[in-house]
Amino acid sequence: DAKTTQPTSMDCAEGRAANLPCNHSTISGNEYVYWYRQIHSQGPQYIIHGLKNNETNEMASLIITEDRKSSTLILPHATLRDTAVYYCIVRVRRTSGSRLTFGEGTQLTVNP
Amino acid sequence: DTEVTQTPKHLVMGMTNKKSLKCEQHMGHRAMYWYKQKAKKPPELMFVYSYEKLSINESVPSRFSPECPNSSLLNLHLHALQPEDSALYLCASSRPLADRGTQYFGPGTRLLVL
Numbered sequence: 001d002a003k004t005t006q007p008t009s010m011d012c013a014e015g016r017a018a019n020l021p022c023n024h025s026t027i028s029g030n031e032y033v034y035w036y037r038q039i040h041s042q043g044p045q046y047i048i049h050g051l052k053n054n055e056t057n058e059m060a061s062l063i064i065t066e067d068r069k070s071s072t073l074i075l076p077h078a079t080l081r082d083t084a085v086y087y088c089i090v091r092v093r094r095t096s097g098s099r100l101t102f103g104e105g106t107q108l109t110v111n112p
Numbered sequence: 113d114t115e116v117t118q119t120p121k122h123l124v125m126g127m128t129n130k131k132s133l134k135c136e137q138h139m140g141h142r143a144m145y146w147y148k149q150k151a152k153k154p155p156e157l158m159f160v161y162s163y164e165k166l167s168i169n170e171s172v173p174s175r176f177s178p179e180c181p182n183s184s185l186l187n188l189h190l191h192a193l194q195p196e197d198s199a200l201y202l203c204a205s206s207r208p209l210a211d212r213g214t215q216y217f218g219p220g221t222r223l224l225v226l
Contacts, residue, residue, distance in 0.1 A: 034214075043116070043202050043217030044155065087154065099145075099168065100215055102154035 018075040022088030116218035135186040135203030147202040
């Protein structure tokens with residue numbers, strides 16, 4: 001699975017959009033971009049994933065650049081409860097149980 | 113029901129004790145996972161079970177012994193652990209045939225080895 005690079009930490013004001021970047025310059029054509037988050041002392045939570053098109057669900061939007069070498073997770077109206085470590089993971093979509101390789105992630109702090 | 117449950121929430125054990133961690137899901141998932149997470153570090157995969165068979169063992173020491181008695185249950189048996197094994201142990205599950213990389217995690221068991 002391709003390596004990802006994320007900023008160590010970011011701050012965001014409550015109610016504003018949080019834009020979390022991820023670089024994955026060695027991504028190959030069949031690798032998806034997944035985002036998970038982990039609120040303190042809880043298990044990781046799946047947020048969203050995509051291949052090359054932008055994706056949106058009830059939690060967030062995922063913007064993938066045309067060359068697929070980077071992506072941005074957007075939380076449109078961040079709340080205090082969005083404070084968490086956000087992990088960007090690149091992996092092939094496999095048909096059997098397989099590993100998620102977590103990087104160090106980005107600590108997002110939403111401030112009142 | 114998209115819940116993975118883990119018991120106990122907290123566990124303190126001595127280095128000579130034997131204990132077990134339990135994980136349960138009722139989503140019909142046929143792949144289940146154990147991850148270990150040290151403080152301020154990302155989770156690291158330990159084991160994967162697919163259709164109740166061990167499919168991945170990430171060279172985990174034998175003092176950790178996984179067991180998958182049925183499709184809903186996953187256990188992690190602990191014996192003769194070391195203080196450095198203190199960590200948050202996370203269980204997860206997913207649908208292997210329609211794997212979209214979406215794994216559902218439990219809240220974890222926080223283990224302290226004295």
